[in-house]
Amino acid sequence: MASTLHHWAGGKEFTGTSGKFGDVTDPATGAVTVQVPFASTADADQVITAAAEAFPGWRDTSLTKRTQIMFRFRELLNERKDEVAQLITAEHGKVLSDATGEVTRGLEVVEFACGMPHLLKGGFTEQASTGVDVHSVRQPLGVVGIISPFNFPIMVPLWFTPVAIAAGNTVVLKPSEKDPSAALWMAELWQQAGLPDGVFNVLNGDKTAVDALLTDQRVASISFVGSTPIAQYVYETATANGKRVQALGGAKNHMVVLPDADLDLAADQAVNAGYGSAGERCMAISAVVAVGDIADELVDKIKTRTEALKTGDGRRGSDMGPLVTAQAKERVTGFIAEGEQAGATLVVDGRTVSPDADGSGGFFVGPTLFDHVGTEMSIYTAEIFGPVLSVIRVDSYQQAIELINANPYGNGTAIFTNDGGAARRFSNEVQVGMIGINVPIPVPMSYYSFGGWKSSLFGDTHAHGTEGVHFFTRGKVITSRWLDPSHGGINLGFPQND
Numbered sequence: 001m002a003s004t005l006h007h008w009a010g011g012k013e014f015t016g017t018s019g020k021f022g023d024v025t026d027p028a029t030g031a032v033t034v035q036v037p038f039a040s041t042a043d044a045d046q047v048i049t050a051a052a053e054a055f056p057g058w059r060d061t062s063l064t065k066r067t068q069i070m071f072r073f074r075e076l077l078n079e080r081k082d083e084v085a086q087l088i089t090a091e092h093g094k095v096l097s098d099a100t101g102e103v104t105r106g107l108e109v110v111e112f113a114c115g116m117p118h119l120l121k122g123g124f125t126e127q128a129s130t131g132v133d134v135h136s137v138r139q140p141l142g143v144v145g146i147i148s149p150f151n152f153p154i155m156v157p158l159w160f161t162p163v164a165i166a167a168g169n170t171v172v173l174k175p176s177e178k179d180p181s182a183a184l185w186m187a188e189l190w191q192q193a194g195l196p197d198g199v200f201n202v203l204n205g206d207k208t209a210v211d212a213l214l215t216d217q218r219v220a221s222i223s224f225v226g227s228t229p230i231a232q233y234v235y236e237t238a239t240a241n242g243k244r245v246q247a248l249g250g251a252k253n254h255m256v257v258l259p260d261a262d263l264d265l266a267a268d269q270a271v272n273a274g275y276g277s278a279g280e281r282c283m284a285i286s287a288v289v290a291v292g293d294i295a296d297e298l299v300d301k302i303k304t305r306t307e308a309l310k311t312g313d314g315r316r317g318s319d320m321g322p323l324v325t326a327q328a329k330e331r332v333t334g335f336i337a338e339g340e341q342a343g344a345t346l347v348v349d350g351r352t353v354s355p356d357a358d359g360s361g362g363f364f365v366g367p368t369l370f371d372h373v374g375t376e377m378s379i380y381t382a383e384i385f386g387p388v389l390s391v392i393r394v395d396s397y398q399q400a401i402e403l404i405n406a407n408p409y410g411n412g413t414a415i416f417t418n419d420g421g422a423a424r425r426f427s428n429e430v431q432v433g434m435i436g437i438n439v440p441i442p443v444p445m446s447y448y449s450f451g452g453w454k455s456s457l458f459g460d461t462h463a464h465g466t467e468g469v470h471f472f473t474r475g476k477v478i479t480s481r482w483l484d485p486s487h488g489g490i491n492l493g494f495p496q497n498d
């Protein structure tokens, strides 16, 4: 029988009382490896209580001490990143190098948060009015909730957690029930770094756990990342409960290839960005928009590269691993069948893949390439979230930009060209939050902020960078006058400056 995981509250494992568990599988073999508890409302209450009780002490801990813990956490995470990468591959399925890459991108946010003393510095105006000074501070919110998706089990929690903690908040993280072990591993690492008990907590579960976070009056904010329908639900429910919310949703990312582009570079990058992590990235390219008469040559180059990819167990040096669950595999193969029926040209069919893995229980779909995809087809309109790349042929730059701007999502996009003027115009006109110029996956550095537009973000604040610091703090402005012998006596008029 598979062993069971736990929640993490107040620096200790906590089994919970719900008696409900979900299976966590190894996607490369299909075997159930552990079971994760699904919190009841009472379990959630206990975890939130641990965070609420830890808040006053953590808020009052000096910035120097908080920052020292951040530096220690950074060192530990860096030293032990291979360990968590193994855990991620075993539950998510992505290949080991990709799992290590995700840890490294999360580490960058920890490094950013190590600079919190500088980021929290307020402003000061001396003699704003006669004898009056004004200064501003930013203070932590309290208990903050983070709800993360399956596709980046450590990087997405790290988009928020270090910034929230360094700013003086306490955290309840609700990881994806599909790959929860990385979050629990991180909880122990925070403890080893010296973080006081209760500052970082993990609540495992499904909708019941999420709803508890969205409605509990002690939770001040919600940072959510996941699919668009759930992002919208989380945004509406949590804001109705008086919380500050940033809810990052799904995506359909286009890569425009102009006729003057280096087609070998474009083909390499379409393959990297389309099939990396088996397409289970919110910044994956799923639609290649070929402009003008380059389409035949481009498709040919992508096809050659796609056919050379090795699909298999992420621990065996494969290029691409399995999908996360059996349901994900069924969904993606369903889309491939729909694309074929709708009349798109199936250039490479991933359903026929022979993976390098033990047994036949893994959730593998090989890289799949469609050409002549129409914008009414489900393979274009849906976020497939699998290794399926669609090529759409258009005649002009204008058609390409209209296509992207008409799409309900606006997470990331890229243009491949050697024409600086065209690239500049694209970055100005496109209605998308993150733009790559000859860069297929333009994930911003940690000191910029990550987030999309339109149905890819509910709320107005992106993750990490200065927007993240702003999200996890509230501003206060203090106007002060130190009494001197000439104070003005009684005046009921509205304060005016002199």
Ligand code: NAD
Residues within 6 Å of the ligand: 147, 148, 149, 150, 151, 152, 156, 174, 175, 176, 177, 205, 206, 207, 210, 211, 225, 226, 227, 228, 230, 231, 248, 249, 250, 251, 281, 282, 383, 385, 411, 451, 452, 456
């Ligand atoms: P998901 O929406 O199914 O789940 C996300 C989280 O919400 C999980 O913790 C899950 O337990 C919880 N959840 C699921 N159903 C719920 C419900 N009915 N009520 C309350 N909570 C619920 O997403 P996923 O499949 O884990 O992740 C893939 C999705 O995340 C894709 O759409 C992808 O584009 C998106 N994503 C977006 C970004 C971004 O930055 N915009 C980043 C990563 C992933």
